[in-house]
Amino acid sequence: MSFREAARDALADSQMRANVRRATRTIGMRRAAAVAEVPDWEELRHAGASIKEATLRHLDVHLQRFESALQQAGGVVHWALDAQQACEIVLDIVRAERATEVIKVKSLTTDEIQLNEALSRAGVSAIETDLAEMIVQLAGDRQSHILVPAIHRNRAEIADLFRQRLGIEDVDDDPRSLTAAAREHLRERLLSVPVAISGANFAIAETGTVCIVESEGNGRMCTTLPRTLITVMGIEKLLPRWQDLGVMLQLLPRSATGERMSPYTSLWTGVTPGDGPQSFHVVLLDAGRTDALADPVGRQSLRCIRCSACLNVCPVYERTGGQAYESIYPGPIGAILAPQLSRLERNGDLPDASTLCGACYEVCPVRIDIPEVLVHLRGRRVRERRVGAGERLAMRALAATFARRESYEAAQRAAQIGRGPLRHAFWPGPLAAWRQSRDLPEVPAQSFRDWWRQR
Amino acid sequence: MNAREEMLDRVRRALADVPSDERPAFEPRPLGQDSAAPSTKALADRFLERANDYSASVRRTTAANLAATVAEICRSHAAKRIALAPGLPRSWVPSEIEPIDGSRLDTAELDAVDGALTGCTLAIAETGTLVLDGGARCGARALTLVPDLHVCVVEEDQIVDGLPQALAALQPKRPITFVSGPSATSDIELDRVEGVHGPRRLEIVLLGGGS
Numbered sequence: 001m002s003f004r005e006a007a008r009d010a011l012a013d014s015q016m017r018a019n020v021r022r023a024t025r026t027i028g029m030r031r032a033a034a035v036a037e038v039p040d041w042e043e044l045r046h047a048g049a050s051i052k053e054a055t056l057r058h059l060d061v062h063l064q065r066f067e068s069a070l071q072q073a074g075g076v077v078h079w080a081l082d083a084q085q086a087c088e089i090v091l092d093i094v095r096a097e098r099a100t101e102v103i104k105v106k107s108l109t110t111d112e113i114q115l116n117e118a119l120s121r122a123g124v125s126a127i128e129t130d131l132a133e134m135i136v137q138l139a140g141d142r143q144s145h146i147l148v149p150a151i152h153r154n155r156a157e158i159a160d161l162f163r164q165r166l167g168i169e170d171v172d173d174d175p176r177s178l179t180a181a182a183r184e185h186l187r188e189r190l191l192s193v194p195v196a197i198s199g200a201n202f203a204i205a206e207t208g209t210v211c212i213v214e215s216e217g218n219g220r221m222c223t224t225l226p227r228t229l230i231t232v233m234g235i236e237k238l239l240p241r242w243q244d245l246g247v248m249l250q251l252l253p254r255s256a257t258g259e260r261m262s263p264y265t266s267l268w269t270g271v272t273p274g275d276g277p278q279s280f281h282v283v284l285l286d287a288g289r290t291d292a293l294a295d296p297v298g299r300q301s302l303r304c305i306r307c308s309a310c311l312n313v314c315p316v317y318e319r320t321g322g323q324a325y326e327s328i329y330p331g332p333i334g335a336i337l338a339p340q341l342s343r344l345e346r347n348g349d350l351p352d353a354s355t356l357c358g359a360c361y362e363v364c365p366v367r368i369d370i371p372e373v374l375v376h377l378r379g380r381r382v383r384e385r386r387v388g389a390g391e392r393l394a395m396r397a398l399a400a401t402f403a404r405r406e407s408y409e410a411a412q413r414a415a416q417i418g419r420g421p422l423r424h425a426f427w428p429g430p431l432a433a434w435r436q437s438r439d440l441p442e443v444p445a446q447s448f449r450d451w452w453r454q455r
Numbered sequence: 456m457n458a459r460e461e462m463l464d465r466v467r468r469a470l471a472d473v474p475s476d477e478r479p480a481f482e483p484r485p486l487g488q489d490s491a492a493p494s495t496k497a498l499a500d501r502f503l504e505r506a507n508d509y510s511a512s513v514r515r516t517t518a519a520n521l522a523a524t525v526a527e528i529c530r531s532h533a534a535k536r537i538a539l540a541p542g543l544p545r546s547w548v549p550s551e552i553e554p555i556d557g558s559r560l561d562t563a564e565l566d567a568v569d570g571a572l573t574g575c576t577l578a579i580a581e582t583g584t585l586v587l588d589g590g591a592r593c594g595a596r597a598l599t600l601v602p603d604l605h606v607c608v609v610e611e612d613q614i615v616d617g618l619p620q621a622l623a624a625l626q627p628k629r630p631i632t633f634v635s636g637p638s639a640t641s642d643i644e645l646d647r648v649e650g651v652h653g654p655r656r657l658e659i660v661l662l663g664g665g666s
Contacts, residue, residue, distance in 0.1 A: 019644075022644075022645075023644075023645055026645050027645070057470060057473045057477065058470075058473070058477075058478075059466050059470065060463050060466045060467050060470070063462075063463065063466065064463070073628065079457075079458040079459040079462050080458060081458050081461055081462060081465075085458060129652070130642070131640050131642040131643070131651065132640075132642035135642070148641065148642055148645065149642075150642055150643075151644075151645070154644060155643055155644055155646075158643055175643040175644065175646040175648050176648050178643055179640055179643070179648040179650075179651055182651075183650075183651055183652060186652070187652075190652060191562050191563070191566060191601070192562075204627070207627040207628070209627050215638065215639050215640055215641070215651075216638050216639070216640050216651035216652050216653065217600065217638035217651055217652035217653025217654075218651070218652045220596070220600050220632065220652075220653060221600065221652050221653075224596040224597055224600055225562055225597060225600075225601075235462070235466075242622060242627050243619065243622055243623065245618075245622055246617075246618050246619035246622045246623075247619075249618055249633075250617075250618055257641070259635070260505065260508075260581070260582040260583070260635070261579075261582040261583075261584050261618075261633060261635035262635065263509075263634065263635050263636050263637065263638050263639055263653065264632065264633065264634060264635075264638065264653060265632070265633035265635075266630075266631070266632050266633075267627070267630070267631040267632075267633075268630045268631070269627055269628050269629075269630075272589065272629070272630050274595065275589050275595040275596055275597075275630055276595075276596055276597075276630055284462070286462050286465065290462070290465035290466055290468075290469045291469075293466065293469035293470065294468065294469035294470075296472055
């Protein structure tokens, strides 16, 4: 389904729109307050952008540094070129552990590679332990927001879900009661399942450290109690140095939840004897990231730290919600990231899902110029012939018209003649949809050039 | 070519436009903090204010009253069997509780105690954060994770200004946990509920000098 079609369905769902609007406004206000408290926020944004940019520009060096530092600390490093390889690597480790269940920390990357489905096909059940991910998993649903994936569901729907799918009778729709039910349901698994799978918020090249930021404590449980831990991370998650965390850990929580710090930030380096998992694996994932890296304009998309601040200010996202994007990465960042991770083969129309208002760029903690990349990707689609012949011809004709003075002036005269009839004419095909929400600009009777000549 | 070589090769090809003499930037960028170092008193006040913002309970006490304060906290939670970090000073442990050596417990045993008593490696004023690093006063990670009550003693001179100062003082090789308030979720209609999988109750004791 195209974004246009999916968005039409989403726009008709007024409950979902109300849920999403309330959520984005609330988080947006919290973020603004948390950011206003930091006197040098702009400087921090610049620092964040330059740290990530420096990492990306020498990613080969940092990947090898990370690998050797982690190996020295007792970790095992795996390299996966695509989703399938990553899933196979994880499955091999799980099989070697003879595990039939794994516990999972919320991870967009493992959702991106559809790891749960791959595990399930191999007879291994993946238990999502983040409350929102658990709700999405129980409902057989899709996530609608990077940070609060179940935000399209209200408390009554969630209570119904718990009663039906978990068989918990004595739960009412108070979030406190629902949270307690989730704790009860997951507790024994969290304390006993021997293999856990996580993503990573950051990883440090010089030390081999992995960092996870979370609120509920399920992340701490998964990264501490099992005997084996597998972290699947995109290669863009690296930071060069330990002290870079001093910048990124100030930017991320304030941008994401509007908190000074999230309740729990865990950092671990390989294996620590007597404390935590004694077997630790990292799977470094490409899956289209090197394609994005190869595009000097699109490259900046890989700076993203998945804070979701851009979702909460986007007028398009606020109206359609996340599911219409049909990508694990929705909103403005999804509109540039998702197509690039598939060489524009999937989600190719997402760069059109924007008014180019620029609000996303203003809040981005690592200063990704999302409008610039959106426009660039629209151009790439035309150049790579991924749009219809009509649009390509129209753009080529426009380019030819603008290229020479004579043709430009001729077009101006044509517009003056046509201004009356065209305003009321029937516009065919896609032009009709475009016209539906726009008035044609008034064409002056005389152009500036004509006026200048007659002066 | 194996996956590792292939990926590194893809990365290098993707970065063909980056000048070959451009070096990776490794120079430190001290940012986000004022350069003037605040006094211990100012840091302690700020830590107290910020930790209170998380609705973590923070009590200020002196060395002479520490054990009594810990006893009072345990009493208020009806917590009797308390797992201790291995390196705690004896003077921190009140006689009213049943002390248990926290370093010898497995997960199920930790789940059965009433609470855990630890120190920390340092604390951050700006964000009201406790930092645990697996050292003798912190204990292994599970100690402050599985029991439902965590009582943490912060000494005033352990408090640093902000995150960059904390990171500079920490040893990356240790398992490190930053704790900023009790575990929480806002996943249902953004209503904040405190106490999920981490300890549902966090009690901080701020240990000051004389006054």
